[in-house]
Amino acid sequence: MNRIPTDKFTGRHNFSKLQRDEKMPNLLAVQLDSYNEFVQMGVKPEERALQGIESVFQTIFPIESTRGNLIMEYISYKTGEPKYGIEECQERSLTYSAPLKVKLRLVVKEEPEGATDKEMMIRDIQEQEVYLGELPMITAKGTFLINGAERVIVSQLHRSPGVFFSDEIHPNGRRLFRSRIIPYRGSWVEFTTDINNILYVHIDRKRKQPATMLLRALGFQTNEEIIALFHETEKVKIPKAGTKKYQALEEDLEGRILAADVFRPDEEEAFGKAGTVIDALLRESLLTAGVKEIKLVAAGEVTLNEPSVILNTLRKDPTTNQDEGLRRFYSLLRPGDPPNEEVARALFERLFFNDKRYDLAEVGRYKMNRRLALDVDPKTTTLTPADFLAIIHEMIGLFLGTADIDDIDHFGNRRIRSVGELLANQFSVGLSRMARIIKERMNLADKEKPISPADLVNARTVSAVIQSFFGSSQLSQFMDQTNPLSELTHKRRLSALGPGGLHRDRAGFEVRDVHYTHYGRMCPIETPEGPNIGLIASLATHARINSFGFIESPYRKVNKGVVSNRSDYLTADQEDVVTIAQANAAVDTKGKFTSSRVLTRHRGEYPMTKPADIDYMDVSPKQIVSAAASLIPFLEHDDANRALMGCNMQRQAVPLLRTDSPVVGTGMEKKIAIDSGAVVVAEANGVVENATADTVVIRYDDPDAVKTGSLFDQGGLVEYRLRKFKRSNQDTCYNQKPLVEPGQVVKKGQPIADGPCTQNGELALGKNLLVAFMPWGGYNFEDAILCSERLVKQDIYTSLHIEAFELQVRDTKRGVEEVTREIPNVGEEALAYLDEDGVIVPGARVKAGDIMVGKVTPKGETELSPEEKLLRAIFGEKAGDVKDASLKAPPGMDGIVVNVRVFSRQDRTTRSKKEEKRQLDALRRRRDRNMGKVNALAGERLEELFTGHTAHHIIDAQTGEVLLKSGRKFTKAVLAEMDYNAIHWGLPLVKDEQQDARIRSVFEAAARERERLDVEYEKNCERTLRGDELPPGVVKLVKVYVARRRRLSVGDKMAGRHGNKGVVSKIMAEE
Secondary structure (H helix, E strand, O other), X not given: OOOOOEOOOOOOEOXXXXXXXXXXXXXXXXXXXXXHHHHOOOOOHHHOOOXXXXXXXXXXXXXXXXXXXXXXXXXXXXXXXXXXXXXXHHHHOOOOEEEEEEEEEEEEEXXXXXXXXXXXXXXXXXXXXXXXXXXXXXXXXXXXXXXXXXXXXXXXXXXXXXXXXXXXXXXXXXXXEEEEEEOOXXXXXXEEEOOOOOEEEEEOOOOOEEHHHHHHHHOOOOHHHHHHHHOOEEXXXXXXXXXXXXXXXXXXXXXXXXXXXXXXXXXXXXXXXXXXXXXXXXXXXXXXXXXXXXXXXXXXOOOOOOOOHHHHHHHHOOOOOHHHHHHHHHHHHOOOOOXXXXXXXXXXXXXXXXXXXXXXXXXXXXXXXXXXXXXXXXXXXXXXXXXXXXXXXXXXXXXXXXXXXXXXXXXXXXXXXXXXXXXXHHHHXXXXXXXXXXXXXXXXXXXXXXXXXXXXXXXXXXXXXXXXHHHHOOOEEEOOOOOHHHHHHHHOEEEOOXXXXXXXXXXXXXXXXXXXXXXXXXXOOOOOOOXXXXXXXXXXXXXXXXOOOOEEEXXXXXXXXXXXXXXXXXOHHHHOOOOEEOOOOOEOOOOEEOOOOEEEEEOOEOOEEOHHHOOEEEOOHHHHOOOOHHHOOOHHHOOHHHXXXXXXXXXXXXXXXOOOOOOOOOXXXXXXXXXXXXXXXXXXXXXXXXXXXXXXXXXXXXXXXXXXXXXXXXXXXXXXXXXXXXXXXXXXXXXXXXXXOOOOEEOOOOEEEEOOOEEOOEEOOOOOOOOOOOOOOOOXXXXXXXXXXXXXXXXXXXXXXXXXXXXXEEEXXXXXXXXXXXXXXOOHHXXXXXXXXOEEOOOOEEEOOOEEEOEEEEOOOOOOOXXXXXXXXXXXXXXXXXXXXXXXXXXXXXXXXXXXXXXXOOOOOHHHHHHHHHHHHHHHHHHHHHHXXXXXHHHHHHHHHHOOOEEOOEXXXXXXXXXXXXXXXXXXXXXXXXXXXXXXXXXXXXXXXXXXXXXXXXXXXXXXXXXXXXXXXXXXXXXXXXXXXXXOOEEEEEEEEEEEXXXXXXXXXXXXXXXXXXXXXXXXXXX
């Protein structure tokens, strides 16, 4: 009997028949990779690829003034360090962002005196680094912190740029064809046929024009040229009258079509126009006019059953040459303006052939070349005459039945716009506005006054657009943070809605339906119920997005019936031409299929195929579904509608106080827990040095195998800070707790700390309960559920929720508001839990109506009531000048204060002074602790490197005294007495040059780290003393976090993983 594999960390047995699962990509890669390609952090400016920010800058610059005397050029950009850390941004309601700085060069030119030609000379060149605003940065978990709240940029699923062919049925039964060229940016071009078989062109949905008019504008001027482009032609010599050939030609000519104009020998005007059908009268003229040769459309090219679309269109076309074609188009696009040949030509060029105005993008060019079998340079992102000709050829092919229309729901025609691309588009909009302002300022600039790049740039235009996108775009969403699965699913979501996408009211059934190309790319199960069904979906587990934005799925290569270990990622287009076997198809130990016929997939068909004809094989049965669906055991036995509900309801599970991983899992629990960021894992093999409730310290065996985030990582000692009782976006509790003990040996990838909804590094959304399906006096009728009181007593379904309450202290017209214990008409009992500044203390129990922060606000002079007059007489003026504006607990509140944060400008209350001193002490202690670690690690490492080596003269840097003579060996006793900081490091230290370089690198790394710690300490101290950044008009901000324990109660929703859901109707006594 085969041994059952067991996970060494979780102890879970694996009963899978397939033990060869493909390694799954990081589930957050869709967000992280896209953003990293956009910013290209850590890449030298000269090595950056032409994508993201770099591409936008290269496209917009250089900017030139109208006179040409000022030119601004782009050199490079860089992003600085974020001013605040992630946790600080969350607490202070700030945006986690980094400053974006761009280096610009301004070239100032002038015309030399007395010069007759217009050649300008360079007078001055200035280079300057200009601040362009703050760029929101992505966190390691794939989110953005905007005003303290975590947000997700949802990937958009939209129609790819390129050309698409479709058809429709006219009411008279005739089939009409349509083709659209969809650019990434620019004018839409549409070709349509009508019931008279005439081909029309529409530009930007304007009035239709014959398509041949567009060809004339492109430079194909005469009917002869246009006919030759689409039809075979033949030259026919006119024989002498009376011969047999003459008689045969006489019979054959009628009904044929002229392919070129025919002229009499002595006349300039044609009597037979190209495209004309030869009738009896024209035949006589042709035979008797003395013409020696005529050009005809080849026999069989056009018949009565298959009339020529091009010839019909030519007959409809009122233009005869390029100039007329250009003028007609100019009148169409600019009605009212008198058409001028040069202006018309410039407009036409600008419309389709200027990369500033028209952009297919690389993906559009790739699709055009692939669909039309063209060989245009992939870097050409504008249209070419060859594109128009190929499209018209394809339209003729559709008309003749030799070409096929496109399926717009095919994943070869739909692509993903992920966060990097969406941001690049917004950046381009902002930079274009900025370029317009720069140009205006250039034109208004005084020639005599010196000017710099900073004088011309208005940074607010770019940052305003980016800020608006993150704050109000349909694709920038407040993250669903109920549990780790809901976070992960939100980041992997695909939406067909949003700007440039579909609208739920107008989307039909076809676009929502499951398509065969979704296999392995988009989950066919997970989608919302309701109006968004099919428009919002989730990326499949193994899928990835390629450089063009198309979704790829992995498949194992099959060679001559033998399955190899090589995996290829295929797009939907590439998959259409291959035959693919299922992942569970039976194969022997050598990889050969055991059956003579195997169930396979080809396009939308499922044929039984010989092994020799199979090209690929699925890598895993899980590759079809999303992360949420992959958590449902025995998914294949579930009804699709119920599985859909199961996926959606897992995301609604609230983190419990005591977690419980499922008895029956699918193997995805660990992967999801780790990739979501809820679980902390060891980055390499090592030993746990220390483990407390909020930190885990590991000494890694190989210091080079792990990056600690600091410059000095020689010791391999890494501290992981755990998140304790933090509030999530949905008010659930985010808490991490260690899984390891000091001295424990850890392996790479081993979970070292659990997060919310996890147990031993596995996702644990619910509880393993004993469930009975039986009637109980009608209490569990339909979707009602009965529960035992034991679930409440033992806190089995108890969860913790943290609510944040905020109070702003403002500077009003009547005076400054004040946080204080001195509140009018409030007894001492109500102030029991407030400190001397009037703020509730952590640990206090809060109930409905309790004061959490005492605040008084000045009130205007009003007519006093007798009671108020009495109060004034007793307590003096103060009592009547202010009114109570305290922060009180809302109705239904019952919880415990877990944290209080006070942010203020330079205020000098007792509390703020104490808080300031406490913060400065904490900063100093942290700096000293880290310095001690650096010095200890450096000492250990230097001792290792020095020991046993022969010294040069070791000299004291201050006094010049010889500390160790040349030729002496370094021993532990010698090194114990040596102060490394006193040594003159500018001279050689040991005889071995390579060892000397190693010693020097360790010392320099330690010096850099000490300097970094000092700079960080000074920066934090300055920030603490300066006060907090608060919104305008706000003097102080108090945040109170209250934790509430919620037990299972009547009305709560409960559900299983298979879509079985219900509402608790009664909690039964245990007996």
